[in-house]
Amino acid sequence: MAQNIYDDPAFFKEYIQLPRQVRGLDGAPEWPSLRSMLPELRGSKVLDLGCGFGWTCRWARAMGAATVQGIDLSQNMLSKAREFPEDPAITYLRADMDELQLSTAIFDVVFSSLSFHYLTNLSGLLAEVNRALTPGGSLVFSVEHPTQTAPRNNSNWIKDSRGGEVWPLESYLREGPRTTNWLADGVVKQHRTMSTYITMLLDAGFVLAAIDEWGASEEQIMESPRWENTRDRPPFLLMKAVKPAI
Amino acid sequence: MAQNIYDDPAFFKEYIQLPRQVRGLDGAPEWPSLRSMLPELRGSKVLDLGCGFGWTCRWARAMGAATVQGIDLSQNMLSKAREFPEDPAITYLRADMDELQLSTAIFDVVFSSLSFHYLTNLSGLLAEVNRALTPGGSLVFSVEHPTQTAPRNNSNWIKDSRGGEVWPLESYLREGPRTTNWLADGVVKQHRTMSTYITMLLDAGFVLAAIDEWGASEEQIMESPRWENTRDRPPFLLMKAVKPAI
Numbered sequence: 001m002a003q004n005i006y007d008d009p010a011f012f013k014e015y016i017q018l019p020r021q022v023r024g025l026d027g028a029p030e031w032p033s034l035r036s037m038l039p040e041l042r043g044s045k046v047l048d049l050g051c052g053f054g055w056t057c058r059w060a061r062a063m064g065a066a067t068v069q070g071i072d073l074s075q076n077m078l079s080k081a082r083e084f085p086e087d088p089a090i091t092y093l094r095a096d097m098d099e100l101q102l103s104t105a106i107f108d109v110v111f112s113s114l115s116f117h118y119l120t121n122l123s124g125l126l127a128e129v130n131r132a133l134t135p136g137g138s139l140v141f142s143v144e145h146p147t148q149t150a151p152r153n154n155s156n157w158i159k160d161s162r163g164g165e166v167w168p169l170e171s172y173l174r175e176g177p178r179t180t181n182w183l184a185d186g187v188v189k190q191h192r193t194m195s196t197y198i199t200m201l202l203d204a205g206f207v208l209a210a211i212d213e214w215g216a217s218e219e220q221i222m223e224s225p226r227w228e229n230t231r232d233r234p235p236f237l238l239m240k241a242v243k244p245a246i
Numbered sequence: 247m248a249q250n251i252y253d254d255p256a257f258f259k260e261y262i263q264l265p266r267q268v269r270g271l272d273g274a275p276e277w278p279s280l281r282s283m284l285p286e287l288r289g290s291k292v293l294d295l296g297c298g299f300g301w302t303c304r305w306a307r308a309m310g311a312a313t314v315q316g317i318d319l320s321q322n323m324l325s326k327a328r329e330f331p332e333d334p335a336i337t338y339l340r341a342d343m344d345e346l347q348l349s350t351a352i353f354d355v356v357f358s359s360l361s362f363h364y365l366t367n368l369s370g371l372l373a374e375v376n377r378a379l380t381p382g383g384s385l386v387f388s389v390e391h392p393t394q395t396a397p398r399n400n401s402n403w404i405k406d407s408r409g410g411e412v413w414p415l416e417s418y419l420r421e422g423p424r425t426t427n428w429l430a431d432g433v434v435k436q437h438r439t440m441s442t443y444i445t446m447l448l449d450a451g452f453v454l455a456a457i458d459e460w461g462a463s464e465e466q467i468m469e470s471p472r473w474e475n476t477r478d479r480p481p482f483l484l485m486k487a488v489k490p491a492i
Contacts (some may be wrong), residue, residue, distance in 0.1 A: 160399065168413075172479055194459065234419055
């Protein structure tokens with residue numbers, strides 16, 4: 001069972017003030033890159049794993065998706081999602097992705113933003129997602145970048161001997177839980193390497209179609225200079241995997 | 247044109263004393279992992295890009311390869327390779343991999359150990375390799391791990407605030423040349439991200455089949471405790487890519 005930090009009142013109070021919650025997809029700087037990995041959605045059946053407030057579910061419908069299923073573990077998140085005007089083609093379901101079971105070949109596109117790094121049973125979920133996709137269907141997802149989740153003894157940038165800021169990479173190959181104090185104390189994420197994410201996809205039957213270690217563009221850094229350090233250590237890893245059409 | 251550091255006398259004098267040159271494949275701790283990615287070699291036609299002293303060429307023949315073509319830019323390396331007992335099924339060729347042109351569908355397996363990070367035109371080479379492979383053929387290669395080649399202003403482990411050793415990751419997304427002083431001054435390597443290596447493979451028509459960020463095993467660390475820090479920041483990236491059979 002995944003930790004349900006989003007139903008922790010202290011965490012949630014901070015979380016809903018993040019730009020990406022207040023402003024939706026426009027508040028997520030990596031969204032244009034992630035969006036560019038998605039196939040044409042018109043007429044397709046979409047599953048959003050870790051749908052949160054439903055921003056992407058509503059966007060997918062606006063793009064012409066036939067139906068959208070949003071799944072999240074957090075009651076807080078789903079309550080917020082349901083505050084938006086109802087759309088009968090969007091359904092929300094509360095479920096634990098570590099134990100999710102899906103029917104065969106019922107979705108054309110599966111999407112997930114910054115959720116998989118909370119899961120302990122990601123390989124099980126990927127097998128379910130592969131089964132639930134129609135042949136030729138796509139999985140597009142983002143996670144925190146493995147170099148960001150790696151350190152066990154460091155959580156912030158440090159100075160090198162020249163006074164420059166560097167990211168203290170350590171424990172990269174030591175996979176497992178990492179407890180951080182992001183918005184609230186004791187948030188548990190699962191550190192996995194790049195190669196583990198990719199190997200899990202291949203083992204689940206996917207073909208890797210695209211990969212992006214996201215960092216801010218020059219334009220985004222002009223707007224938000226604090227994102228300059230994303231060029232030093234990318235915060236997000238984005239991937240697209242396809243179920244072979246056979 | 248790639249830098250030909252191996253024909254620098256000062257560099258070469260140091261280089262030939264490395265365990266992996268003195269002891270051959272047994273002196274390369276990542277060799278068992280790389281070897282496990284190779285397909286059955288019996289009867290196959292093999293190309294080794296950056297063959298050095300020819301250790302892998304001779305090993306491939308011992309494994310039953312029909313023919314082995316070794317390519318290297320360094321006259322020093324090829325002279326050393328030719329000192330070993332002659333095998334008419336092994337041919338050595340001096341060539342610059344940045345400008346290499348290959349015939350169509352002439353190799354079943356292409357191998358390269360720790361050479362691609364010297365090349366400026368890797369995407370061009372990968373297109374040539376894809377063309378030179380028979381359908382279903384494999385490319386297996388290793389490079390220095392991108393987190394190792396990334397730093398522009400740091401070349402050694404540093405201490406964090408607790409006195410632990412961390413790798414000073416910076417400039418990861420700033421790709422391009424890195425000048426290091428490894429064995430000799432002014433060795434130029436090309437830093438590329440994980441996703442760039444993978445995207446170049448996909449763009450060249452390959453399917454990614456396996457990936458390994460190599461770190462020493464528990465047994466290897468028992469034997470060589472200095473390799474403990476490979477668990478903090480892997481030194482090598484290993485990949486297998488396949489040309490679709492179709």
